[in-house]
Amino acid sequence: MNEYRDLRVALLGCGSVGAQVARLILEHGDELAARAGARLSLAGIAVRNLDSPRDVELPQELFTVDAERLVQSADIVIELMGGIEPAKTLILQALRGGADVVTANKALIAAHGPELAEAAEQVGAQLSYEAAVAAAIPILRPLRESLAGDHITRVLGIVNGSTNYILDRMDRFGDSSEDAMRLASELGYLEADPTLDVEGYDAAQKATILASIAFHTEVPVDAVYREGISNITAAQIEAAKHAGYVIKLLAIAERLTSADGTDGVSARVYPALISRDHPLAVVYGGKNAVFVEAESAGELMFYGAGAGGAETASAVLGDLVSAARRHVVGGPGIPGSLHAGLPILPVTEVTTAYQVMLEVRDEPGVLAGIAGILAEHGVSAASVEQAAAPGDQASLVIGTHDAREGDLAAMVEALRASDRVVSVTSVLRLEGQA
Amino acid sequence: MNEYRDLRVALLGCGSVGAQVARLILEHGDELAARAGARLSLAGIAVRNLDSPRDVELPQELFTVDAERLVQSADIVIELMGGIEPAKTLILQALRGGADVVTANKALIAAHGPELAEAAEQVGAQLSYEAAVAAAIPILRPLRESLAGDHITRVLGIVNGSTNYILDRMDRFGDSSEDAMRLASELGYLEADPTLDVEGYDAAQKATILASIAFHTEVPVDAVYREGISNITAAQIEAAKHAGYVIKLLAIAERLTSADGTDGVSARVYPALISRDHPLAVVYGGKNAVFVEAESAGELMFYGAGAGGAETASAVLGDLVSAARRHVVGGPGIPGSLHAGLPILPVTEVTTAYQVMLEVRDEPGVLAGIAGILAEHGVSAASVEQAAAPGDQASLVIGTHDAREGDLAAMVEALRASDRVVSVTSVLRLEGQA
Structure with a gap:
C-alpha cells in the first residue's frame, strides 16, 4: 500500500459524528486508500475543550484547540462543528488554501451555501455536504450526478426524523400530540430547542439545500414557506386515516409556473396528507426519505436513517473518498454552480x-x-x-x-x-x- | 456557450432506450453542456437496419450501419445494442482507443464486467453501467461512491419488474399465477423468452453486478444460486398474507462467514417471504427497489422504475455527463477494481x-x-x-x-x-x- 500518496485530513469537531468519522479513518485506512487512490492520514482533530469526553477512544495527541493552524496544513478539511461561526471562516480559509471541504453543517449550507460553493469553484476545490440532508441517505450526489441528464420536477422529502417519529406515534399507536412529543424528547430525538424540529425550521434548511441542488438555483432559507406540526391533532390524524391518508411533514421543492406564466421554483415545508399507497406513507419512526419526480426517470425514492453518529459518518466518509479521488486526479471538483437563476415563487402560486x-x-x-x-x-x-x-x-x-x-x-x-x-x-x- | 470543448458521442443501438437517449442529447444540449463542462455532440447512431422504424423522430443523417468506424472517432461511446456480440468487441475497441463507455447491457456486464473494467483501467478510461441494474434508480453510483467509506453487509433487491408485477397481482388482486402471467405478457412486461424473467435469470445477472460492486469481488453469474417464481401458488400467497408476509423475488448479495470460518460472498435469487412492515413489501407493480444494509449507514433503500425507455435513458444520461466531466478533467475514471477477491460461498452456507x-x-x-x-x-x-x-x-x-x-x-x-x-x-x- 506504500505507493499511495498521503493526504492530510483535518477534522473540525468531535461530537457523535466526528468521533465516528475519526474512528473509521483510523480503522479502515487500507480500504479507504484502495478506494480513494490515496492514503488518508488524520492530521488532527480540532476541539474546543481538550478534556471533553468522547464517544470513541481516540489518540490524545490528535487533539488540538488550534483549528486555524490545523486547516492551514490540510489537503481535506472535514467540518463537523455545526453552527455558522467559526465554521464558515474556517471553511473559507480551507477552500482558499486549495483544500477540499466536506461538511455536514446544514445550517451553514442553507445560509451560505452559494458563497461557499463559489469560493470552492474559484480555486477548483470541492465542497460537498451529503450528510447535511437526510444523514446516511445518498441524495445530493444522485440529484447532482445521477440525474444530471434529467429534469427534476418535484422533490418531496421526509427530512426531519423527530417530527416523523411524532406523527408516526400518533398515527400508528394512537398517541396524543403531547405524549408523542414527550416520548420523542425522552428518546433524545428532539433538538435542544424543539421548535427547530417541531416548527419545521430544520426541514426548511433541508428544503433550501434540496431545491438549490435540484434546480441549480439559489433558494434562500427565508424564502421557504414553513408550517410546523405543533397544531396537528389526534382528530386530524384519525380523519386522515379514515380517508386513506397519513399526515407527514414534507419538505417540498418544485418547478412551478405561476399564474402569469413565470417559470420558477417553490420551496416549502408543511404537514400534508399523503395517500397510504404512496411510498412515503410507509416511512415509519425516525426514518427519512426523499421522493423525487423527474421527467425521464419518473418517480424515485431514497430511504434510510436521517440521523445518528455512525449513519451521518457514513455519508461524510463517502464525500471524503470522493474528495480524495479528486485530489489524486487533480482537476476541479464537481461544480455546484447555481446557473439556472430561477425566481422563487411565493406559496400562493x-x-x-x-x-x-x-x-x-x-x-x-x-x-x-x-x-x-x-x-x-x-x-x-x-x-x-x-x-x-x-x-x-x-x-x-x-x-x-x-x-x-x-x-x-x-x-x-x-x-x-x-x-x-x-x-x-x-x-x-x-x-x-x- | 461557445467556450465549451466538443466531445463526440457515438450511440450504438436505437431501440426504445437509444431513441430517448438520442432525443435528450439533441434537445438538452445547453443544459448538458453546463453540467458536463463540455458540449456533447452526437456523432452518429449505429443501427443494423437504416430503415427500421424509431420511437422518436431523429435526423436521418445521424444513422450508420458502420458501428466500428463510428466508435473509432468517438470520445464517449454509449452501447445500447444489448447481447454479447458485437457489443463486447465494440466496447473493447472503444476503451482501448481511450474513449469512455456507458452501457445499459446487463447481460454483457454480468458475463464480462471484470474484463471490460480492466480494459478501462489500463487506459484510464471510464466504464459505467448505472442503467444495467434497476434502470432509472441510481444504485451503482451510490454503492460505489456514496458508500465508499462504509462496509456493505447485505443487498436485497427487487430488480425484475415483471416478476414483481406478477407476484403483486397475485397478492393484492388475488390473481392466479396463470392470470397474472398472462396479464404481464399482454402488457409487454415479459421478455420475448419469459423464462429469463420468471426463472430468475435476469435477476441473477443483476445480483452478479450488485454483488461485484458491493463487495469489490468478481462474482460470476453462474455462481449465483437461482430459483424462479413459476412454482409460487395462490395458496402460498394467501398463507403469506395471513402470516403478515408478502412474497417477493429477491436478488440477494451478502457478506457471509461459512461454517468453517471462511469470509466470503453469497449471491442468490429466490422468492422469499418479507414482513409487510419491511420497506420492500410496498414495492408494488413493476417497480424496482434495492435495500442496502451497511455497517455505518444502517438500512437504506433506493426505489423507482426498473424499466422503460425514458427511465433507462435518464440513467444513461447521468453516466454520460459523468464521463464527459472526466474527459474534461483528464484523470482516470473511477476505478471499478475488484480488489477484495473474496470467495463465493455456496447457498448451503x-x-x-x-x-x-x-x-x-x-x-x-x-x-x-x-x-x-x-x-x-x-x-x-x-x-x-x-x-x-x-x-x-x-x-x-x-x-x-x-x-x-x-x-x-x-x-x-x-x-x-x-x-x-x-x-x-x-x-x-x-x-x-x-
Whole structure:
C-alpha cells in the first residue's frame, strides 16, 4: 500500500459524528486508500475543550484547540462543528488554501451555501455536504450526478426524523400530540430547542439545500414557506386515516409556473396528507426519505436513517473518498454552480389540493351555501363527506380538486367568515399526487 | 456557450432506450453542456437496419450501419445494442482507443464486467453501467461512491419488474399465477423468452453486478444460486398474507462467514417471504427497489422504475455527463477494481429461516415426531400453526429460527421422507430480518 500518496485530513469537531468519522479513518485506512487512490492520514482533530469526553477512544495527541493552524496544513478539511461561526471562516480559509471541504453543517449550507460553493469553484476545490440532508441517505450526489441528464420536477422529502417519529406515534399507536412529543424528547430525538424540529425550521434548511441542488438555483432559507406540526391533532390524524391518508411533514421543492406564466421554483415545508399507497406513507419512526419526480426517470425514492453518529459518518466518509479521488486526479471538483437563476415563487402560486374539515349549522341550504363559497374562489370539490355532530350541527369534510394555494387560502377565509360555518377545524394540503 | 470543448458521442443501438437517449442529447444540449463542462455532440447512431422504424423522430443523417468506424472517432461511446456480440468487441475497441463507455447491457456486464473494467483501467478510461441494474434508480453510483467509506453487509433487491408485477397481482388482486402471467405478457412486461424473467435469470445477472460492486469481488453469474417464481401458488400467497408476509423475488448479495470460518460472498435469487412492515413489501407493480444494509449507514433503500425507455435513458444520461466531466478533467475514471477477491460461498452456507407448510397424518405423536426431525438437523421452530384439513389429515405451518440453508434443506428432505408427512406443500425462505 506504500505507493499511495498521503493526504492530510483535518477534522473540525468531535461530537457523535466526528468521533465516528475519526474512528473509521483510523480503522479502515487500507480500504479507504484502495478506494480513494490515496492514503488518508488524520492530521488532527480540532476541539474546543481538550478534556471533553468522547464517544470513541481516540489518540490524545490528535487533539488540538488550534483549528486555524490545523486547516492551514490540510489537503481535506472535514467540518463537523455545526453552527455558522467559526465554521464558515474556517471553511473559507480551507477552500482558499486549495483544500477540499466536506461538511455536514446544514445550517451553514442553507445560509451560505452559494458563497461557499463559489469560493470552492474559484480555486477548483470541492465542497460537498451529503450528510447535511437526510444523514446516511445518498441524495445530493444522485440529484447532482445521477440525474444530471434529467429534469427534476418535484422533490418531496421526509427530512426531519423527530417530527416523523411524532406523527408516526400518533398515527400508528394512537398517541396524543403531547405524549408523542414527550416520548420523542425522552428518546433524545428532539433538538435542544424543539421548535427547530417541531416548527419545521430544520426541514426548511433541508428544503433550501434540496431545491438549490435540484434546480441549480439559489433558494434562500427565508424564502421557504414553513408550517410546523405543533397544531396537528389526534382528530386530524384519525380523519386522515379514515380517508386513506397519513399526515407527514414534507419538505417540498418544485418547478412551478405561476399564474402569469413565470417559470420558477417553490420551496416549502408543511404537514400534508399523503395517500397510504404512496411510498412515503410507509416511512415509519425516525426514518427519512426523499421522493423525487423527474421527467425521464419518473418517480424515485431514497430511504434510510436521517440521523445518528455512525449513519451521518457514513455519508461524510463517502464525500471524503470522493474528495480524495479528486485530489489524486487533480482537476476541479464537481461544480455546484447555481446557473439556472430561477425566481422563487411565493406559496400562493403553488398548485395543491386542500382537505378542509368544518362544523356547520345543520340547516337547509347549508351545502349549497358552502358549494357557493368554493365556486366563488374558483375551487371545485372532489369529495364532500358529512358526519353526525352534536346538537344542531353537522361535520363536513371537503376534499378539493387541485387549485392555486392563494385561491384555496382565500376560500378557507371565506368559509371561516360565513354565517353557516361554526368553525373550520382542520385545513391540510394533499400532496404526492400526479 | 461557445467556450465549451466538443466531445463526440457515438450511440450504438436505437431501440426504445437509444431513441430517448438520442432525443435528450439533441434537445438538452445547453443544459448538458453546463453540467458536463463540455458540449456533447452526437456523432452518429449505429443501427443494423437504416430503415427500421424509431420511437422518436431523429435526423436521418445521424444513422450508420458502420458501428466500428463510428466508435473509432468517438470520445464517449454509449452501447445500447444489448447481447454479447458485437457489443463486447465494440466496447473493447472503444476503451482501448481511450474513449469512455456507458452501457445499459446487463447481460454483457454480468458475463464480462471484470474484463471490460480492466480494459478501462489500463487506459484510464471510464466504464459505467448505472442503467444495467434497476434502470432509472441510481444504485451503482451510490454503492460505489456514496458508500465508499462504509462496509456493505447485505443487498436485497427487487430488480425484475415483471416478476414483481406478477407476484403483486397475485397478492393484492388475488390473481392466479396463470392470470397474472398472462396479464404481464399482454402488457409487454415479459421478455420475448419469459423464462429469463420468471426463472430468475435476469435477476441473477443483476445480483452478479450488485454483488461485484458491493463487495469489490468478481462474482460470476453462474455462481449465483437461482430459483424462479413459476412454482409460487395462490395458496402460498394467501398463507403469506395471513402470516403478515408478502412474497417477493429477491436478488440477494451478502457478506457471509461459512461454517468453517471462511469470509466470503453469497449471491442468490429466490422468492422469499418479507414482513409487510419491511420497506420492500410496498414495492408494488413493476417497480424496482434495492435495500442496502451497511455497517455505518444502517438500512437504506433506493426505489423507482426498473424499466422503460425514458427511465433507462435518464440513467444513461447521468453516466454520460459523468464521463464527459472526466474527459474534461483528464484523470482516470473511477476505478471499478475488484480488489477484495473474496470467495463465493455456496447457498448451503447461507443463514436464513424457512417457512414450511405440510400436510401430516392427524394422529397422536405427530407433532413430537416433526419436532424430532427439526431437532435432528439442528433447526429450532419459531412458530407452529395447525389448521384443519380434510379427512384424517392436518395442515402445519412451521416457521424456523435462523439456521444454515444446508441444514434447513436437509430437514425438508427428512420431512418429505417421514411416514407422518403426507406432503410438503410449500417451502419459502424468510428474508429482510435483522
